[in-house]
Amino acid sequence: MTRSVRDVMTAGVTAVRPQASLAEVARLMRDHDIGDVVVAHGNDVVGMVTDRDIVVRAVAEGVDPNAVPAESVCSGPVETVAPEDDVESAARMMRDFAVRRLPVMEDGIPVGIVALGDLSVVEDPGSVLADISSAEPNR
Structure with missing residues (x-):
C-alpha cells in the first residue's frame, strides 16, 4: 500500500513573517522544540529557516540576531508537497x-x-536515521 505524505508528516507549522528577527525565530524553535520555521507572507511560503541557517548564515558572520530578519537567511524558494502526495514522490x-x-x-x-x-521512520524503521528521528530530543 502506498503511503501518503499525510500519514508521515508532522502536522502543524510554526511560521513567521519575513521581517521577524532571528532572535524571535530562535525562541520559537526553542519553545516548540523544532529545528525549522516556515517564513510566510500571509499564506504564501517564501522560505524556511533552520537552526543551521541561523548558525551558519548569521551567528558565524557575527550579525546581531535581534537586527537581522528571517528573510535574510532563509532558504527559498521552497518546494512543497500536498498531503495526498505519496511518500515516494516526497522522497524523490x-x-x-x-x-x-x-x-x-x-x-x-x-x-x-x-x-x-x-x-x-516509516520506510526504513530499522535504520539509524529512523532510530535518531524517533528518539526523544536532547534537553
Whole structure:
C-alpha cells in the first residue's frame, strides 16, 4: 500500500513573517522544540529557516540576531508537497532538490512539514536515521 505524505508528516507549522528577527525565530524553535520555521507572507511560503541557517548564515558572520530578519537567511524558494502526495514522490523531491524537509500545503495553506527523518521512520524503521528521528530530543 502506498503511503501518503499525510500519514508521515508532522502536522502543524510554526511560521513567521519575513521581517521577524532571528532572535524571535530562535525562541520559537526553542519553545516548540523544532529545528525549522516556515517564513510566510500571509499564506504564501517564501522560505524556511533552520537552526543551521541561523548558525551558519548569521551567528558565524557575527550579525546581531535581534537586527537581522528571517528573510535574510532563509532558504527559498521552497518546494512543497500536498498531503495526498505519496511518500515516494516526497522522497524523490527531497533528493532532486537536496533538501531535508518540505512544507505540506493544503488549499494554499501550510498544514505540516515532512522531513527526511519522518520518511525513514516509516520506510526504513530499522535504520539509524529512523532510530535518531524517533528518539526523544536532547534537553
